[in-house]
Amino acid sequence: MSELLGIRSSIDNIDAALIHLLAERFKFTQQVGRLKATHGLPPSDPDRERRQIARLRNLAVDAHLDPAFAEKWFNFVVDEVIQHHVELANGAGAPGTADEL
Template sequence: MSEVPPELVELRRSIDNIDAALIHLLAERFKATQTVGELKARLRMPPADPGREERQVARLRTLAEESGLDPVFAEKFLAFVIAEVIHHHEQIAEAGQD
């Protein structure tokens, strides 16, 4: 097995740090959306807000384009996150009805 070039080691270290930051940011985002879900349940609001979701998708597509990230990928990623948030909000609302 050949030795890994130092440049590759450094790039991988950078990627690992970015991955860790992404996980921490997602955790913070889900903590905030958990609180939103609890508030919505208490106020008997629906778990989903299609208007807000549409605005978020448009905003993040623009940010992706400005950042040189494929906006289609950004939209798919956000759709996955939003679907998970809505699922959590539905669970919170159901638990509040018990």
């Protein structure tokens, strides 16, 4: 089953890349959260989310990925981001990040 091992090795690489990309994304969303907290802006921006969902759904179709899955993934991530922004607005760091240390 060397074919299976080879395919799984590529899956492992992709999963590692996704973790690194998510970590980078959260670094930037934390910067946004700090700016929002400093300027008294609300944690969520529903208009921005709507625009991103439309954009990501189009990208997903082009990439032959289920657009409903792309939207579900985005909403899952954004829910966590907004939670972090609420915590920053309340003067706390986000859980599980360097802010907590």
